[in-house]
Amino acid sequence: MPLLSIENLTHRFGSTVALAGADLLLERGEIVALMGANGAGKSTLVKILSGVLTADGGTITLDGRMFVPKTPAEAARAGIATLHQSTDIIGAAGMSVADALLLHRFADRSTPFFVSRAGLRHEAQAVLASVGFCLPLDRDFGNLSAADRQLVAIARAIAKRANLLILDEPTASLSGEESRRLFDVLLRLRGQGLAVLYISHRTADLEAIADRALVMRGGCIVGNFSRPIDFPHAVETMIGRSLQAARPAGGRIAGPVILEMSGIQLLPASAPFDLTLREGEVVAITGVLGAGKSRLLSAIFGLLPLARGHMRLGGLPYAPRSPAEALAAGVSMAGEDRHRSSLMPVGWPGSTIAATISLPHLAKWYRHGFLFGNREGNEASRAIARLGIKASGPFASIWSLSGGNQQKSVIARWEAEPGPLLLLDEPFQGVDVGARHDIIEAIRARKDRATLIATSDPEEAHEVADRILTFDRHSLSTSAEHKSPNPTIQETYA
Structure with a gap:
């Protein structure tokens, strides 16, 4: 029985x-x-x-x-x-x-x-x-x-x-x-x-x-x-x-330098490293939990200070003291746990797909507090069509969606007002292979920015990235960089 x-x-x-x-x-x-x-x-x-x-x-x-x-x-x-x-x-x-x-x-x-x-x-x-x-x-x-x-x-x-x-x-x-x-x-x-x-x-x-x-x-x-x-x-x-x-787009030629990091120490005792990201690149950072991947992204986004080192964004000095300063400079980030960092609680006014996408852009979209037109709804409708978000409409509750469709909505937030640098921390967590393919296509379709992804899964890194870096003890490990073959999904699952 x-x-x-x-x-x-x-x-x-x-x-x-x-x-x-x-x-x-x-x-x-x-x-x-x-x-x-x-x-x-x-x-x-x-x-x-x-x-x-x-x-x-x-x-x-x-x-x-x-x-x-x-x-x-x-x-x-x-x-x-x-x-x-x-x-x-x-x-x-x-x-x-x-x-x-x-x-x-x-x-x-x-x-x-x-x-x-x-x-x-x-x-x-x-x-x-x-x-x-x-x-x-x-x-x-x-x-x-x-x-x-x-x-x-x-x-x-x-x-x-x-x-x-x-x-x-x-x-x-x-x-x-x-x-x-x-x-x-x-x-x-x-x-x-x-x-x-x-x-x-x-x-x-x-x-x-x-x-x-x-x-x-x-x-x-x-x-x-x-x-x-x-x-x-x-x-x-x-x-x-x-x-x-389901084959993703292949590699492409990188353009001008977007972010230049030199002599970076995330912690006082960690080894210094340099890192350069170019326009059109998708770069993945892998490593075990606690290696410093999330801390690096947090430092770039102004959530945590650097112990030492300098950054330049688009050729200009860049030292954000808060996420607001990072956003103003054109740097955006989707955090590791979307439930805690990207989604409003269920039942709140900002818990719809449209509101999830518009939240960080409200001051720009609705100056002086006046709501003209249906910018939120239009952006959400475009995102639903472009990313294949399965939802009843742009004003559906974000909590009524599956994990992959929630993550697509988070990605759509930064597609609505794209900047020169996008940071993604574990973007495929709890996302199935079909939704992951849609997200990867959206990430790789943008050739006018640099994208830096932190992931603990080497398979995910190989699937999405042009370059892969390995982090260990809050620094780039020796001989850490290699070109991703950017394999097909078939090769990844073989």
């Missing part, structure tokens, strides 16, 4: 069909990858299993019993632990790591009214040790990096000892070593009978860990691939077209 059986599952959002009769079987002790383009129905399926949404039709059987969870708490009690892509729901600013790890305990009625702080610390340390992670228990959760928040989320999910663990892009913010430790934990738990539904756009993850791969498209399961998994075929099934047709 399978642990999980789903038959003919359907769900609609108004006139939009999210699930159109999905079928799925999951056995105990197997790790199944769930692949699909943004909007294929993966998130809706997971939300139904997690008790966030209720299916319109179909049946779910869990451990031999009908399963219709009305709330996430019901799903958790039934043995389903879900780790969503956004980790903001795991904890909050002012909460310690120890508290965030054991937050579910405080909702348990069996927990005593008075708890021992020493006891909580001991239990939290045991949770971390059980999954092989190491984090300072007293650190403020709000000050954690995206990677460390993900570690807390993973540790807490695994510590619940569920029968079924659902992971949505768990390694998006993890280094290679951290990912390998997670894989070791999952393989060990699989041997103990745990079933894992693993959602990821990283084929390296799936090759390392998946027993099977299921492909979703149009709200249905359209492919079932057993190990060894034919990933080129799986990706073609996922996007509904030949990979050869």
Whole structure:
């Protein structure tokens, strides 16, 4: 008897069909990858299993019993632990790591009214040790990096000892070593009978860990691939077209110098380096988490000061003291975590696609506070058509979109008022191969600027960049630069 059986599952959002009769079987002790383009129905399926949404039709059987969870708490009690892509729901600013790890305990009625702080610390340390992670228990959760928040989320999910663990892009913010430790934990738990539904756009993850791969498209399961998994075929099934047709534009000749950095030290003890970016270039910086990639982009954007060194932008001295000064000089940036750095909270006036695109340009577009015409709506409509954003219209909520379409909207923000330099920190995090191709095309289509991308994924760097640099200990490593072959998507997934 399978642990999980789903038959003919359907769900609609108004006139939009999210699930159109999905079928799925999951056995105990197997790790199944769930692949699909943004909007294929993966998130809706997971939300139904997690008790966030209720299916319109179909049946779910869990451990031999009908399963219709009305709330996430019901799903958790039934043995389903879900780790969503956004980790903001795991904890909050002012909460310690120890508290965030054991937050579910405080909702348990069996927990005593008075708890021992020493006891909580001991239990939290045991949770971390059980999954092989190491984090300072007293650190403020709000000050954690995206990677460390993900570690807390993973540790807490695994510590619940569920029968079924659902992971949505768990390694998006993890280094290679951290990912390998997670894989070791999952393989060990699989041997103990745990079933894992693993959602990821990283084929390296799936090759390392998946027993099977299921492909979703149009709200249905359209492919079932057993190990060894034919990933080129799986990706073609996922996007509904030949990979050869998804070939990105080739390299091009770089123009005049846009940004010149000399004698740069990001930290007082880091080695100095020089860096030059030219018009028309797309340059990627790779390296492990903590190597300094994000700090470099933050320094260029005026978020953090340089320890030493000088910058010139377009031949003129450039030393921004704030993002406002960087924007005024024509430098724009999309941060690593779009949920925290680029999107307004759900329900706020600025949480539509149009408002997301216009937010940093309001003073320029609407001088003296007067709103003339429909600049926001027109720009959003053009972005929807140009980038293939799947949305009901320019004033749809940004939070109603899939991760890839949210990221396209963030990219469209800086396409609306292009400057000479664009900085992108982990722009493909949580973005499927189809949406990634659309974003890469948009990035490479601009030949009148330089683009600097920080990514922890070498595959992404090779797919998008003309040049690739390696960062280590907050500096360019020795012999760090080489030309990207800019391979086709087919070569990337071969």
